[in-house]
Amino acid sequence: MTVEREGTAYHPHAGRLPTRPPPTQDEESLCSQWSAWGDDVRAATTGTRLHLSTTSPVTLVDVEVVVHDRTPVESNVLIPCRIGSSTPSGAVLRVDLSAPNSPKLLDTDNNGDPDAELPATQYDLTALTLEPTGKDGWVYAYELRLRLTADGRSRTQTVGTADNPLRTAFIDLDANPYTTYAWDPATAAWIPSS
Numbered sequence: 755m756t757v758e759r760e761g762t763a764y765h766p767h768a769g770r771l772p773t774r775p776p777p778t779q780d781e782e783s784l785c786s787q788w789s790a791w792g793d794d795v796r797a798a799t800t801g802t803r804l805h806l807s808t809t810s811p812v813t814l815v816d817v818e819v820v821v822h823d824r825t826p827v828e829s830n831v832l833i834p835c836r837i838g839s840s841t842p843s844g845a846v847l848r849v850d851l852s853a854p855n856s857p858k859l860l861d862t863d864n865n866g867d868p869d870a871e872l873p874a875t876q877y878d879l880t881a882l883t884l885e886p887t888g889k890d891g892w893v894y895a896y897e898l899r900l901r902l903t904a905d906g907r908s909r910t911q912t913v914g915t916a917d918n919p920l921r922t923a924f925i926d927l928d929a930n931p932y933t934t935y936a937w938d939p940a941t942a943a944w945i946p947s948s
Contacts, residue, residue: 755806756806756808757804757805757806757913758786758804758807759786759789759804759805760785760786760803760804760805761785761786761799761800761802761803762835763799763800763832763833763835764785764788764797764800764833765797765798765799765800765827765831765832765925766795766831766833767796768828769829769831770828770829771833771944774791774795775937775939776788776833776835776937777791785799787835788835793918793921797833797921798893798921798922799921799922800832802885802920802922803884804883804886804920805882805883806879806881806882806883806884807882808879808880808881809880811878811879812880812902812904813876813877813878813902813903813904814847814882814902815872815901815902816858816872816873816900817884817900817901818898818899819851819855819896820854820899820916821851821894821895821896822895822919823894823895823919824851824852824892824895825893826891826892826893827891827893827923830930830932830933831933832925832935833935833944834936834947844864844882844883845862845863845864845877845882846860846861846884847859847872847884848861848886848887849884850887850888851887851894851896851922852887852888852892852894854896857872857874858872859871860872860877862877873901876903884913886922887924888922889924890924890925890929891924891926892923892924893921893922893923894921894922894923895919895920895921896920896922897912897913897914898912898913900912900913933946933948934948935947
């Protein structure tokens, strides 16, 4: 299974700009290309989606959400990457990080309305978009454990781990002013970009 993360910006760990620059800082940089850097500096993505795809169909039986940590957003600091999101392919599964044991709602026809709920239903897929939700003003460190079956065999696919969790910040950009920063290679420093 292939997992690709999509986001619109990064919120730095504890609200402090990292000492390591991102891999590139230009208009064409995709947040998904920064995933390893974001993991290394413990930055949280905003506007996150996870796109899962397989080469052969599998059946999604259930998703367990394990939240390892939840901390308040420390300051109004963002590091933007290319803004914009793709249209989800396949079904969209919404998981609530603020209530990890709540039902996982599945939108099988991608029209914005949930059609089913895991684990009450099982869904055959080659592509799935996971959309986590949470409370504004919080950063979540979590992992997702997908229970799958393929060729009559059951297995668990983990996305994120306790040692290297996924990190997502839920920030209401309309409620507070945020300062965005870009890496300036000439001075080897972060500079305000807005």
